[in-house]
Amino acid sequence: MKGDLSDPRGFLHSWKATDLGGACSGAWTGIKCVNGNVATITLPWHGLAGTLSAPWLGQLTRLRRLSLHDNAIVGAFPSSLGFLPDLHGLYLFNNRFSGTVPPEIDCCLMLQSFDASTSLAQKFGHTSFAGNILLCGYFASSPPCPVSTSPAPASTSQGTTGCHGLRKFSSKELVLIIAGIVIGVLILLSLCCLLLCLLTRKKKSSTGTKAQSGKQLSSKDATGAGAAAAAGQGEKLGASKAESGGNVGVKLVHFNGPLVFTADDLLCTTAEIMGKSTYDTVYKATLEDGSLLAVKRLREKITKGQKEFEAEAAALGKVRHPNLLSLRAYNLGPKGEKLLVIDYIPKGSLSAFLHNEIASFKIVHPLKLDPALCPKITDISLSCLMTAAVNSSVLAAASALGYRAPELSKLKKASGKTNVFSLGIIILELLTGKSPANTTYHSGWGPS
Template sequence: MREKKKRLHCLQQLLLEALLLLVRLRFAVCSPASSGPTLADDLSALAAFRGASGGRAGALSSWNLSEPWSACATWEGVTCAGGRVSRLVLEGLSLSGPSALPHLARLDRLRVLSLKSNLLSGPIPDLSPLSTTLKLLFLSHNALSGPIPDSLFSLTRLYRLDLSCNNLSGPVPVEGLDRLDRLLTLRLDSNRLSGPVSALALPRLQDLNLSSNLLSGAIPAALAAFPAASFAANAALCGAPLPPCRDFASDPTRPSARPPPRVPPAAAVVASSPSSSAPPSRGGRVSRAAVVGIVAGDFALLVLVSGLLFCYFWRKFAAGRKAPSRLHEGEKIVYSASPYGGGGAGYERGKMVFLGDGSGSNKRFELEDLLRASAEMLGKGSYGTAYKAVLDDGSVAAVKRLRDVQVSGKREFEQHLEQLGRLRHPNLVPLTAYYYAPDEKLLVYDYMPNGSLFSLLHGNRGPGRTPVDWGLRMQIAAGAARGLAHIHHARRSPKLAHGNVKSTNVLLDKAGNARLADYGLALMVPSAGASRSAGYRPPEAPPADGRRAWATQRGDVYAFGVLLLELLTGRPAASDNAGGGAMDLPTWVQSVVREEWTAEVFDLELMRYKGIEEEMVGMLQLALRCTAAAPEQRPKIGQVVRVIDEVRAASAGGGEVSPSHESFDSISDSPSVSEDAAAAGAASQ
């Protein structure tokens, strides 16, 4: 029987090798000649990995070697890009064996490798062939052993490295780790690593865990901002955020250094007393009383010091739970809605709801993915705090955490966001998803990589600044006007207004196109909880109490006029005047024009461009009409779009106005085919 099984195994191996040969021949015939590796080579490496890794029955049954052309579509955990395997995610499949991992080093276009929660053993292989591509490496919860190899430090493009919960040993290779200067995540916890980490300095690190090892010496100042849990269960490690290194003053890197044994005070007194060896006497009785008093005093002092230390560390522990360190407070996007927390009785957990047509960057993910993401705070605005979130797979989203939301209930919140989610236009930042829980409300948008109009116009006004030319300013003005027109003419009642038009809410996408952000949120946030948007508030806006009743379409046109003045003058919407008071931009422009100093209005950066004087004056007249004190004297946004198109056509040589922006009296909230295509293209950035 055993001989029969052996023969069967040999036959299976022969068949496997024959199939691999067929795969190579097929790709050699069907693919153009190439001197480098091909998809066939990648599939050969995967087949070898499968043969060496075992795993539970059927774990990789979708890897049908007889149909290699379907690998990128149907093989579990395999993702391709550019005709090569770019992503391999095989988690919790009981894959095992010491000889499986080396085969994956042949996937030289791999960007993501995750083999978490398997049974892989042996040393970490040489992965240097992946040095130009690999960005995410997750090998946690396996049985890998030996030291961290030097070859790992050739992966200089790594953002995340997780080797936790293995049997790795030897010193932490600090110098090698410091070469991985792009790392955002480093997790080496629950191994048997030893030695000091005092020279470790990774400038971009956001997530660190070195706990449960055999590390020693002082924690470097560059890592002191991480919580104590990142270094816990290392008996010989000291320094902030752990207790100070007093015990290691002579040699902070020597784990065996210990203070000399402390002699109890009573014993010291008895040993030093000249009467201790004398026969009992009256003086001896006094000496014993003194000894008892000293012992009692020492005990009381010990109790007092212990109590003070307990209170000190308990306050730090409680403060850490209530208010995380500045670094992690900036990283963390949600806290009260965490699925890992209890929440207490009656706790209601929300869910991610995705909007739109599901195309482009509207990728599905769960709240847990958002919690694991590294996050960079982009800023605090009128309605909440915005973050740039980088998910584990490398995709990027902008997340806004709302504050002071006032809606009558979950249904009203959902209905309003569904209406906003249907707004799709090349000049709007798409709202792709939202999360609702009683104590947490999140909005997810496409991430705009080129910042805001405010930064473009007003950032770095000193030497070395790159001027913003007239053509780009006109392009931004036209794009913002079209986006606002699409909002105003969406079919809903009452008519929708943006409610917060300002230069920080005009974002620039990858192609440099203007996109309006934060639209439609004014109806959910009371004015008392929102910034006043100084300089953009129309004169008719009531005092900031209750809901923002001034969030109207006429108010949007006023704010857009201020935006045009920013583009023309290069000045912020509100600034201090010479007398020490605040002066808004429309007031300043009107005072200059009244004195017939019109040329003094324009940004000096525009003076280098010839032949645009008429266009600048035409745009200035439009901006002053938009910022008229009486709302009824302001043009509608459709008229604004047409005037801007006419000015652009004139500056381009008198050509016809682009017909792509039809009469805005008939625009619906369902974008045209061309708008769909543009939105999909922008979403795929």
């Protein structure tokens, strides 16, 4: 396709055959793939020229959408489109195609939307308009269209005309016009002043709130995160207040995984809250092609600085194990919000499976079950991304659930022995069917 088209603006320079994964590498402009196959080609308003008559187009058998409108493509309408059984949308209007629409287009049984207007003008045969008795002026044999009658001359009472045929306004009309302009300018200035006052008041209010919250941050980080979890049931992936890092722009970083998506695809997904913890909210996100993801939106002011966060996230993205939920991508939003993308596990947590619990919005359990009921550990080394105060609150939550070793009071005291203790509690839970949150270390675990 790149060889058939002329690209004066250089949009197709990113199409390099040497890229790992080819067209589905994620680097080709206008190309989106599903399961390793090209699904959409979207290149409108790119100033492309050339032709589309080559047979290469019929080889994209999984293509669902082709959008090349508002370019300067010439030549015959591509008949190879008839070999695309999954084609749903075809948008080629405002180009310079010649000839007629080929009959092969009838083979596109899934085609729902087709627009080639202003690209094939005057290219439909007489049979296309058979029975249209009101058609006029289209063919030489068609009757001429009636000429519209001229409007009656304007009354001279509406004003006089000058020597060049331009209408002259009376003094009364000029006064009304000037008064209207002045009133409009005054209203516009008033609105600008009102908006400026509102912005100034909002800035002062947010400054005072930040100063007050800064004094209480060291002692109340965990409490604030828990309150945010209880109040955020209606949150959206793309909506968040600015963090204490300022506007850092949009940045999406992918790790190894089967799906390729953009930041806009992620933030515009249909999201459903699956659970909440003291440091994040977990969403079930559905992409446009139906793929499912689990997205963690980390709460405000609980993570490390941006550079340290990116370094730790890059290290976590390299961790792979059959029993770990690996980090697939992370996104830094325009207002500092941070999203972590992992695989979606439909079976829920091990605790819910054992105790027939309904998903809780208070805690997200770290052990999940895949469709084959194999355990997967999530949030592996997630504490590396958090501040010390938040990690302390996570330890407190683990203690309340009964999984924390008695001697573990601070994160720096964690060791292999404390991990073995937590593993032993999970094994006892599997053997007895009893939740450690509803018992103590000294009773309730023996045979009944």
